[in-house]
Amino acid sequence: MTDKLRYVVALLAAGALTGCAAAGEVGPAAQATRSAQGAPAARTIPFDLLTHCGIDEARIGKTYFEASIPLSDGSGNPPRGWGNPTQHGTMTMTSGTEAVFTDDAGHEVHFRARPAANTFKRLCA
Template sequence: MVGRVGHIIFALGLVVGVLTGCAKADEGAEAVRETPSLRETPFVRTTPSLRTIPFDLYTHCGIDEARIGATYFEAETPLSDGSGNPPDGWDNPSQHGTMTLKSKTEAVFTDDAGHVVKFHARPGASAFKRICA
């Protein structure tokens, strides 16, 4: 009889241990479910993603301006051959490449020839500064 009672007590101990362990595991799972994700945490800042688009940069009168969507940009350092044409190594009337929008006010043109031109938005601009003929 003692042997049988001992087995029953042992078996009950296992059942209680397993149930307690499950309860604790569930409590932990509940805590994880209630933890807000990083996107929901107010103090986490995310960096806006960059956007790169195919772009034909107008070069006929030199590299000075670009229009991206409704925003007019001007080159940080305008480029020309001194006579109002693109510098040597640039296609004319346009150079195919990509424009990477770094922010609402910064963009960078690059191409397979290795050209890099930084542009800054012209606040309030509604047209190019000059029209090239």
């Protein structure tokens, strides 16, 4: 991938991090870091991950993401050790299509974008 293409992808990822903040979403409080070459690097923001029906999806800006490995207790709830209905932590955009949620409890969940998605796969009641 050329440096110019990497820069464009990074700009698109940065644009995905704007919008209204709610559980499972990010808002304009995101902070960017820069690599040694001055190009935007990974972007980490505070994030409240919706966990009530298990850990399966997240909305970051206008982009819907799904967990690479969904987590639940087998009954549609978050696994033991997770908050319910949300878990506070940070979301790091590692690329324009990948993100990682982490928290102080040591949880780590990898997410990938769902191209062309305009809503969650399922709504949690």
